[in-house]
Ligand SMILES: Nc1ncnc2c1ncn2[C@@H]1O[C@H](COP(=O)(O)OP(=O)(O)OP(=O)(O)O)[C@@H](O)[C@H]1O
């Protein structure tokens with residue numbers, strides 16, 4: 001419905017096209033971008049650059065964050081020490097660190113990837129930790145009464161019990177990472193969708209800006225759907241304990 | 242079925258499809274408080290971190306060009322607090338960010354409550370807007386950020402409207418779920434919304450506002466960073482272009498403080514209003 | 517011969533705010549093998565606490581507790597536990613839930629599989645082995661919990677409001693199932709319930725407990741559990757003997773509740 005309003009406004013010339021591009025113009029721009037590219041870089045290359053960054057940063061964040069979160073959930077001392085630190089830095093927008101990261105790692109791929117790593121890391125630590133501490137005591141008790149050892153309970157009760165929370169964390173993290181990445185690319189990258197939008201903007205190519213936003217939105221939705229499907233596939237028991 | 246917010250990346254804040262009884266506090270708001278017996282260890286952890294910073298700076302282990310030491314940062318803070326940088330003081334940046342945040346939360350929150358009540362209590366409205374909600378819920382807000390480059394409305398309000406839109410969806414979905422979860426009241430038509438309904442929805446609303454604030458700090462800083470002269474995000478970026486990394490650290494500390502403060506204020510306000 | 521012996525048991529919880537709750541005070545009893553004991557009492561009188569101490573999840577702050585003359589020092593598979601709900605492992609299917617105990621002990625293979633199938637048939641779930649537990653109704657889930665507990669062949673079965681979350685009809689069926697299993701396996705059972713009727717029907721011994729401090733207020737020896745094995749449960753529950761006991765216990769509990777209210781009013 002929004003789309004129809006958008007289309008009508010262009011067709012009837014209500015909206016000023018120099019300010020807000022209409023759908024036909026946007027689609028034309030998108031087509032040009034997809035085939036010839038803009039500033040010699042095609043849409044696919046931008047998308048690929050962005051996806052590569054997010055997969056590396058998010059991936060490492062999950063791989064490191066989950067064990068840390070599990071350890072914090074299992075060990076009271078670790079939790080007591082690191083909880084306040086995590087709580088302290090968690091609310092800071094990852095983008096605030098970007099100047100320091102650029103200073104430390106130089107301009108290039110690394111700062112953005114490290115930033116995404118941190119964004120995912122905090123979320124995954126909290127998620128994994130919550131997954132562990134959220135285990136129903138009666139489940140652990142039942143396992144003990146059935147003769148399971150501590151190790152066995154960890155492996156067979158606490159870990160599977162934490163999985164839903166971990167998956168939810170991954171879904172949250174990938175959303176945060178995607179948005180943050182785009183914002184980071186706006187200010188400090190040559191490739192990627194954010195960079196493409198930034199360049200398009202400096203050349204007053206508003207239709208490319210709007211097209212980029214749509215692509216970002218669509219990819220965001222796709223990433224989310226992938227995570228949802230993965231949840232359905234790997235943890236069908238989620239929320240049905 | 243008590244659903245609560247989880248997602249941070251999406252417009253909804255993920256206030257839907259949470260399994261029942263799993264957690265009272267949404268993921269994006271972090272963990273539950275540490276039990277008081279362990280406070281000391283926590284203080285020790287933070288203290289150790291600070292000590293490391295102080296010592297490494299004192300002993301010159303870390304190049305001050307790479308990470309400004311505590312003294313340099315304190316001096317930078319003092320300069321920012323009194324004279325300011327580029328003629329703008331820290332307080333002006335802070336006030337600007339806070340104002341945007343407050344406007345975004347306020348406008349989006351009020352609209353969200355109204356929409357949530359309408360959707361939650363009326364079948365007709367629900368069936369019309371539900372699909373749009375379903376889709377927008379999945380769109381990462383930050384991805385919409387470049388919209389502030391596109392001229393729609395006055396420039397200074399664009400970022401605020403983005404914050405308001407985020408807030409709107411998060412709050413509307415929370416209120417909708419609250420109203421829908423309560424079920425039709427016996428003896429009253431399901432379409433009736435009175436003051437009591439609003440009051441009952443307050444806890445859910447304020448929890449949603451806290452989620453929205455958490456998501457919005459990201460959006461706010463990103464937005465200020467790419468296109469404004471004032472605000473903490475803008476300050477970070479200006480500092481970078483002048484290689485004033487101490488200012489960046491001050492901004493980070495300010496963000497830690499102000500986000501905690503806003504969260505605390507929202508929680509208190511919610512408790513107070515809910516009685 | 518299993519024999520549970522509880523001697524001057526006391527449990528005081530320390531609260532984080534510095535206060536404390538005396539959840540159990542001077543609780544003593546002996547329970548011979550093969551008996552079924554039901555615990556009844558107002559909320560907060562220490563039923564769960566007592567059960568958790570027997571299970572070994574909690575250490576009492578005073579007194580001693582022995583099973584077959586050996587002190588209970590922690591959880592063990594000689595004491596199986598059935599919870600009200602939510603203690604099944606929802607990531608495992610029904611059969612894997614039941615075989616959890618044997619598997620943790622390294623017993624895997626056709627023999628275990630056969631035993632699991634046997635148990636599932638005993639609780640009336642013969643065809644449900646491959647189902648996910650969350651696909652089952654509440655009553656069926658409790659059957660799985662019973663089977664899982666029996667798979668380890670414990671001497672003592674502890675149940676904390678096992679039927680508390682079920683509808684009335686399912687509940688009656690499950691009561692009969694518990695009696696049937698009790699008769700067939702000759703296990704010792706301690707069962708906590710909030711329902712006077714259930715406590716009377718299932719317990720061949722019954723303790724009515726009182727709160728603040730948690731203690732055993734009155735003990736009963738009852739014939740109904742044994743009778744329930746052969747007679748129609750409905751008729752039994754309507755018999756004059758049964759209703760008389762029920763009224764007696766109900767008024768006892770009413771008195772307690774009134775005292776509690778009085779306390780709170782003062
Ligand atoms: N972990 C704990 N810490 C502090 N106090 C506790 C703890 N567990 C139980 N209590 C207190 O001990 C008393 C007995 O609790 P318990 O759970 O054993 O009662 P119950 O008879 O099982 O009650 P219900 O019928 O509600 O299940 C209550 O006053 C309760 O508040």
Ligand SMILES: [Mg+2]
Nearest residue numbers: 563564565676
């Ligand atoms: Mg209890």
